[in-house]
Amino acid sequence: MSIVQTMSVDGQCEPCNPVTPAVHPAFFFSRGPGTFRVATPMPKGARTRLVTAMTAAGHTTGCIVLRGGNSSERYDTDHEEIFRQESFFQYLFGVAEPDCWGIIELGTGRATLLIPRLKPEYAVWMGDIKSASSFKDRYVVDACGYTDELQSTVSAALGRCADGPVHLLAGVNSDSGNDLSKVLPATEGVPPGALVDSSHLYNVLAECRVIKSPDEIELMRYVSWVSSAAHASVMRDVRPGMMEYQLEALFLFHCAYHGGCRHAAYTCICACGPNAAVLHYGHAGAPNDRQLQGTDMALLDMGAEYYCYCADITCSYPVGGAFTPDQRMVFETVLECQKQILAAMKPGVLWGDMHRLMWRVTLTRLKEFGLLVGDVSEMLEANLGFVFTPHGLGHLIGIDTHDCGGYLPNTPPRSSVPGLSKLRTARVLQAGMALTVEPGCYFIDAQLDPALADPQTARFLVPAALERFRGFGGVRLEDVVVVTDTGVDNLTLCPRTVSEVESVMRGGEWPPPTDAAPWLHRRWSTLDKASGTMVRDDRVRIEAAEFVTDADF
Numbered sequence: 133m134s135i136v137q138t139m140s141v142d143g144q145c146e147p148c149n150p151v152t153p154a155v156h157p158a159f160f161f162s163r164g165p166g167t168f169r170v171a172t173p174m175p176k177g178a179r180t181r182l183v184t185a186m187t188a189a190g191h192t193t194g195c196i197v198l199r200g201g202n203s204s205e206r207y208d209t210d211h212e213e214i215f216r217q218e219s220f221f222q223y224l225f226g227v228a229e230p231d232c233w234g235i236i237e238l239g240t241g242r243a244t245l246l247i248p249r250l251k252p253e254y255a256v257w258m259g260d261i262k263s264a265s266s267f268k269d270r271y272v273v274d275a276c277g278y279t280d281e282l283q284s285t286v287s288a289a290l291g292r293c294a295d296g297p298v299h300l301l302a303g304v305n306s307d308s309g310n311d312l313s314k315v316l317p318a319t320e321g322v323p324p325g326a327l328v329d330s331s332h333l334y335n336v337l338a339e340c341r342v343i344k345s346p347d348e349i350e351l352m353r354y355v356s357w358v359s360s361a362a363h364a365s366v367m368r369d370v371r372p373g374m375m376e377y378q379l380e381a382l383f384l385f386h387c388a389y390h391g392g393c394r395h396a397a398y399t400c401i402c403a404c405g406p407n408a409a410v411l412h413y414g415h416a417g418a419p420n421d422r423q424l425q426g427t428d429m430a431l432l433d434m435g436a437e438y439y440c441y442c443a444d445i446t447c448s449y450p451v452g453g454a455f456t457p458d459q460r461m462v463f464e465t466v467l468e469c470q471k472q473i474l475a476a477m478k479p480g481v482l483w484g485d486m487h488r489l490m491w492r493v494t495l496t497r498l499k500e501f502g503l504l505v506g507d508v509s510e511m512l513e514a515n516l517g518f519v520f521t522p523h524g525l526g527h528l529i530g531i532d533t534h535d536c537g538g539y540l541p542n543t544p545p546r547s548s549v550p551g552l553s554k555l556r557t558a559r560v561l562q563a564g565m566a567l568t569v570e571p572g573c574y575f576i577d578a579q580l581d582p583a584l585a586d587p588q589t590a591r592f593l594v595p596a597a598l599e600r601f602r603g604f605g606g607v608r609l610e611d612v613v614v615v616t617d618t619g620v621d622n623l624t625l626c627p628r629t630v631s632e633v634e635s636v637m638r639g640g641e642w643p644p645p646t647d648a649a650p651w652l653h654r655r656w657s658t659l660d661k662a663s664g665t666m667v668r669d670d671r672v673r674i675e676a677a678e679f680v681t682d683a684d685f
Contacts, residue, residue, distance in 0.1 A: 160272070161226070161439050162664060163392030168354035169664030170439055173272035174347050175226040176243075178340065182224065183241045185336050186299075193296025195289040196236040196333060199318040203230035216395055218316060219531040220301060222440045223341060227271055233279055233321060235289050238296065243273040244289065249280050287323045297327035303334025306539040306546075307527075307556055335540050341530060342537035343564035348530065349614055349621075351441050352566060353657060353666045356612050356623035358391030359436045359443035363626050364642045367633065370430060372451055376402040376420035379432060387436035397442035397533045401433035404451060408605025409576045411523055426452040429459055429605055435533065442533045444568050446610035447626050453637040455630055458601070462573050465497040466607045467628065469571035471651050473525070474613070477569075477620045481561045484544070484552060487525040490571045491517025491551075498573075503601075506592045516592055518551030519583045522576070526568035527556035529612055535566075565615045574606030613653070622653040646673045 161170035186192075201218035205211055215230045225234045225245060233246040245268070250261050268276035277285050286298065298321070302313035313330060322328055344352070362383045369382060380400040387393040402420040403413040408431035414420050424430070428451040435443035448466070450459050469490045476489060495511045498504045498520070504511065511517070528535040538557035539546055547553050559565075580598060583589040611624035627633045627642060629649050636642050643656060656672040659665070 159664065163394075163438070166390075166659070166661055167392035167664065168351065168438060168659065168666070170347070170351060171665070172347055173226070174345070174351075175222075175224050176272050177345060177347070178223050179236055179241055179243055181340050181345075182337055183236065183238060185340055186238055186333075189332060189336055191299065191329070191332055191336075192238055193294045194238055194299055194327070194329065195286065195293050195296070196234075196238065196299045197286055197318055197321040198224060198234040198236075198301065199316050199321065200225070200227060200232040200234065201230055201316070214394075217440060218312075219440065219536075220312070220337060220341075222531055223337075225271060225273070226439075227267075231279065233282055233318075234273075235286060237289050237293050238299075239293060242275070242289075242292070244275040244277065244285060245271055245273045246277050246279045246282055246285060249278040282321050283323045286321055286326070290323070290326060297329040298322050299333045300328060300330040301334050301337065302330035303338065305536060307534040307536075338536040338540060341535060342528060342559075343562060344530060344566050344614065345564075348441065349564075349566070350666055351439060352443070352530070352612065352614075353623050353655075354659065355391075355393065355436050355438040355441055356443040356445065357625060357657060357659065357666065358387055358393060358438070359434070359445050360625040361390070362386035362436065363432065363434065363445055363447045364636055366432065367447060367449055367627060367636050368639060368642075370424065370449075370451060370637070372424050372426040372428075374424050376404055376407070376422050376424065379430070380414075380420050380434070383432070383434045391436060391438065393436035393438050395437040395440075397435040397437040397444060401431070401446075403431045403433075403605065404428040406603045406605050407431075408448070408607070409574050411574075424451045427456075428452075429462075429607060431606060431608055433608065433610065440531050442529055442531070442535075443612055443623075444529055444533050444570075444610060445612065445624050445626060446570060446608045447633075448607040448609060449627075449633045449637065454634055458604070460630060461497075461501050462601075462604070462607045464630065465494055466571050466573050466609050468497060469493045470569060470609050470611070470628070473569055473571065474611075474620055474622065474653055475651065477561060477613070477615060478618060479561055479563050479615060482544070482558070483525070483561060483567075484547065484555060484558045486569075487552060487555055488512070488517075490521060490525050494520055494571070494573055503594055503597045504592050505594060511592050514588050514592065515550055516583070516589050519579045519589065520573050520575075521571065522551060522554065522574070522579055523570075523572065524552075524555035526570050526610075529566050529568055561615050563615050563617050567613060567615070568610050569613055570608055570610035572606055572608035574608075575601040575604045576606070577602065611652075620653050621655050623655070625654055625656065628652055643669060643672050645671065646675055648675050650674050 159169040159171045160173045200221040204213045231248045235244040264276040304311050366382045379402045399414050401414040405428035407413050431448045433446040495508050544558040613620040613622045627636045656669040657666045658669040660667045
C-alpha cells in the first residue's frame, strides 16, 4: 500500500497511513526518511549525454579534466564555510565532498574520480576516512584515485584516448560575467607536453544542462513542492508587527526540517511595503529588517535547494490578510500576465516575445485603471513597460538558480533595448527547458521620476494617479515551469488567486480541495513516503481538466 506524505500549510508533515518498515531498492542520494530519493545515478547519465554531445560536435579524442569546488575558510580565520559543490562538477559527478577532480575519457565515457589523500588526524576531527573504493561505489564511477596522482592519472587517460587533447572548461557565465577557468583554474591537471583545448567544452556542456532529463525534472518537482509548502506556511503565519527576517527564518526552517534542504537556493528576499520596490532586497545592506505594517504588501522571493537543484518562487500578498482595491488591482495585473504567458508558452516560442507580452498586459491593465493614458502600442514603442518592470521575465533554472546556457554562440544574442537587455536568455523555447516565469509590476521612484521627466514617456503617465502608489512597493509572482511538447508543466504549487491567498491567510486548507485556476497548469503532486518519489496528489480536484496537459506521471 502506498504511503503518501502530505505537507499541510501549517508546516506539519504527516503520513496518511502509519509507516511500516519496508525494504527499498538502493538509491543514489537521499537526506533520509521523508525526503526525496534520487534513485538513479544522475551524473552517470549526464556524462553519457556530454560524451555524445562532444562526439556530435566533432570532439572524439582526448579526455575532459574537471576541478571540483574548493573547501574554504572565512577570510583569515579557521571558520569553515559550509561547502556546496561547483555546479558543473555536481552535474557530472554529484560529489558532496570538496577538493576533488574528475576525468572523463571521450570515446568510452570512462570516468575517474580523484579525492584528497587525508591525514590520519582527519579521523579525529572530521570522522572516518573513506577509502577510494567506497567513493567509487558511492558515486558510480569507473575508477577512483587520489589528487596527488592527478597528472599521472590524466596521462594514463590520454594514453587510452589516442593521445588527444585535455579538454578544460573555459567560458564566461552570461549572468555573472565570470569565467570559471579564472575562478577555478584546472591547468594543474594538464601533464607536461599535453595538448589543451579550452575552446569547446564550456559551450557543449552548458547546452547539455539547458535540457533537463526526466530524473532532473522529478527532483526539481520535489524541491519546488517543498518550497511551495514553505511559502504557504509563511503566508498563513504572517502578521503585522513581525519582522521581515522572521519570515525568512520560518521559510528556511520549514525547508530544512520538513524537506531536508540544508541549503537555500539564494539569499531570501522578504520585502514588505516600500522594500518590495527593491528588486534584490535582502542583501547585507538591506537585511530583511523592516517591521511589517498592516497596510504593507509582502513580496517574498525564496527557494530551497536539494541535491544542488534549485527552486525560485515568489509570492506576494497583503500583510493584513485582505487585499485593498489598489493592492488587488496590481496583484491581478501580475496574475493576468502569468495567465497569458503560461497559455502562450510552448516549443518554438521566443522568450523575448513572452517578455513583451508581459509588458503589453501590464500597460493595458494600468491604462484600464487610470494610471496611464494613450495607445498601448505606442507605449510599447516608447519602452514604457521598462518603467514598471525593469527586470527580465525569467531565467533558466536547474543546478543554479540562474542556470547556465542563457546566451551561447548558437542562440539569439542579448538585446540592447532597455528592459529586454535584462533578459537572462533570449532563446527559443524547447521541450525540457526549465525556466522561471516571474512577471512583476513595481512603483520605483528611480524609474518613475526619469519617466515623468522624459516627454517620450511622460505623455502616457497620469501623475496624480501614480502619486498614490509612491511607497507601495510592488508585486511579483514567480513560478518554476518546465516546457513540454504541448505547453508547460508548472512545478510551483503556491496560492495564486486572490481567493486562494485570502483563504490561506485566514487559516484555510492548502493544498485546496479544488483547483479553481487550471490555467496555471499546476501539476498537483506530493511525496510518497514509502518510495521517496513524487506522485499525483489525488486530494486536489481539477475544476476544468481539459486545461491540463501531459498530466500523467
